[in-house]
Structure formats: C-alpha cells, structure tokens
Amino acid sequence: MNIIDSLKWRYATKKFDNTKTLPQEKIDILVESFNLTATSYGLQPLKLLVINNKELQEELKQHSWNQSQVSDASPLFVICIETNIGEQYINKYFDTVKNIRNTPDEILDPFKNQLITSFGEKSEEDIITWASKQAYIALGNLLNVCALEKIDSCPMEGFIPAKYDEVLKLKERGLRSVLALPVGYRADDDMFSDMKKVRKPLDEIVINL
Numbered sequence: 001m002n003i004i005d006s007l008k009w010r011y012a013t014k015k016f017d018n019t020k021t022l023p024q025e026k027i028d029i030l031v032e033s034f035n036l037t038a039t040s041y042g043l044q045p046l047k048l049l050v051i052n053n054k055e056l057q058e059e060l061k062q063h064s065w066n067q068s069q070v071s072d073a074s075p076l077f078v079i080c081i082e083t084n085i086g087e088q089y090i091n092k093y094f095d096t097v098k099n100i101r102n103t104p105d106e107i108l109d110p111f112k113n114q115l116i117t118s119f120g121e122k123s124e125e126d127i128i129t130w131a132s133k134q135a136y137i138a139l140g141n142l143l144n145v146c147a148l149e150k151i152d153s154c155p156m157e158g159f160i161p162a163k164y165d166e167v168l169k170l171k172e173r174g175l176r177s178v179l180a181l182p183v184g185y186r187a188d189d190d191m192f193s194d195m196k197k198v199r200k201p202l203d204e205i206v207i208n209l
Contacts, residue, residue, distance in 0.1 A: 003148065008197060010147035013154045013182070015190040018072040022184050026151055027075065030183065033145040034079075037138040041115060043093055045085050045131040046138055047175055049078040049168065056167070063163035064180070069154045073182030078164065079138055080175040081131035087116045128176070135178040142181060156180040 027050065034048045051057060052075040061070040070076055082089065094112045097103060119127065139155055146153040157179060164170070164177040186193050199205075 003144075006147040006150075007144070009150070010143065010153070011192060011195075011197065013069065013152040013184075013186050013190060014192045015187040016069055016072040016074070016152065016154075016182065016184045017187040018074070018184075020074065020185040022074045022151065026149060029149060030077070030142060030145060030151070033141060034138055037134075037141045039134045039137065040130065042097075043085070043090070043115075043134075045082045045089075045134055047080045047082065047173075048138075049080060051076040051078065059167055060159070060164060060180075063167065064156070064159040067156070067158060069156070069182040070159070070180065072184070072187075073154075074184035077142070077181040077183060078168070078177050079135045079179040079181065080170060080177050081128065081135055082174060083128070083171075083176050084174045085127050085131065086119060090115050090119065132178050139179050139181060146183060151183050152186040153181055153183045156182065 031048065031050065034046075035044075037044075037046075039045065051060070054071065057071045057073065057076050060076070061067065064070045090112060094108050098105070098108060122130070143153055143155060145151075159177075159180055161177045164180075165175075168177070170177060
C-alpha cells in the first residue's frame with residue numbers, strides 16, 4: 001500500500017477485537033515514531049504512557065464516557081505533557097544536545113538563554129497550551145504510522161483528563177494527560193470499517209496561490 005492508500009484505509013476505529021494482541025515489534029515502532037516526532041524547538045515536552053493492563057484500562061474506561069475502545073485496545077496510549085518546563089528543563093535539553101552532537105557552549109548558549117528568557121516570561125497557561133499543541137503533532141504522526149503499519153487506532157479527546165491524571169498518578173510524575181490513542185486491530189463486526197471516507201473535494205479545501 002502506498003501512503004495515500006494507507007490513509008484511505010485508516011479510520012477512527014469504533015470497535016477493537018479484544019482477542020488480538022498487537023505484537024511487541026509493532027508497539028516498538030510506534031514508540032520510536034513518537035520519540036521521532038517533530039516538536040517546537042526540539043524540546044519534546046511530552047511523555048507517552050503505554051498501558052497494557054486490562055484492569056487499569058477498565059478503570060480508565062469509566063472516565064472515558066464508557067467507550068469500549070479504551071478497554072479493548074492493545075495497548076492504550078496516553079499522550080501527556082510535562083508540567084514543569086522552565087530553566088532546569090531547558091538546560092537539561094541543551095546538555096543532551098551537547099552530549100550527542102559535541103556542540104560547544106559558545107554556539108549553544110545564545111539560543112539556550114533566549115529560550116530560558118522566553119519561557120520565563122510565559123504564564124503557566126501559555127506553556128500548557130504550547131505543550132498541548134506538541135501533543136497533537138505527536139498524535140498526527142502516530143496516526144500516520146499506524147496507517148502505514150496496518151494498525152488500527154482511534155484518536156480520543158473524549159475522556160476526563162483530571163480523572164486520568166488521578167488514576168495514573170500523573171501529578172507525581174510532573175505530567176498531565178492530553179490525548180488518548182487506543183491501538184490494535186478492528187473487530188470484524190465494526191460496521192464503520194467498510195464505510196466510505198467522507199472528505200471535502202480538494203478544490204474546496206486547498207487554495208493555490
């Protein structure tokens with residue numbers, strides 16, 4: 001399948017086959033893809049929770065408007081953002097850049113100091129909004145990789161983040177949940193899997209200048 005065929009094949013899976021398990025090598029591909037996602041400034045203010053625990057998934061389902069995808073997925077991904085993004089976080093990032101690329105401080109410091117000043121002037125709400133936008137970039141990347149790997153998925157905002165944070169003890173980790181992505185294999189009786197994809201004609205959505 002080429003990428004367009006793969007994207008046409010993809011849909012927001014409404015019912016997963018809970019008897020099928022996603023192989024670890026497929027999970028590894030998705031995890032690595034998440035890590036390779038482009039993020040603003042390269043700061044990666046994200047964490048990916050990989051939940052392969054049916055008891056925990058059932059508990060989270062209660063805080064997801066009882067959507068069966070959460071409990072039937074294999075596994076359930078939860079995309080989270082870091083809540084403490086400041087000077088210490090930025091310094092750690094640039095230490096990593098220095099270690100990997102062996103870039104001297106005199107080259108890194110101007111940009112590093114610029115970021116420290118910029119983030120120091122932002123409100124907590126502004127930083128949360130910025131980080132959340134990075135989570136959506138990661139989600140889009142995962143959806144594309146799922147399509148290419150013939151992995152079914154269902155992007156979800158339909159859950160109560162505060163409850164997820166509580167159940168998963170995210171506050172203690174300095175994290176906040178933003179998005180959920182159940183992945184696995186579609187059920188044979190998912191009536192939506194064979195429906196035609198509904199999209200606007202290209203001439204209504206693309207403007208060529």
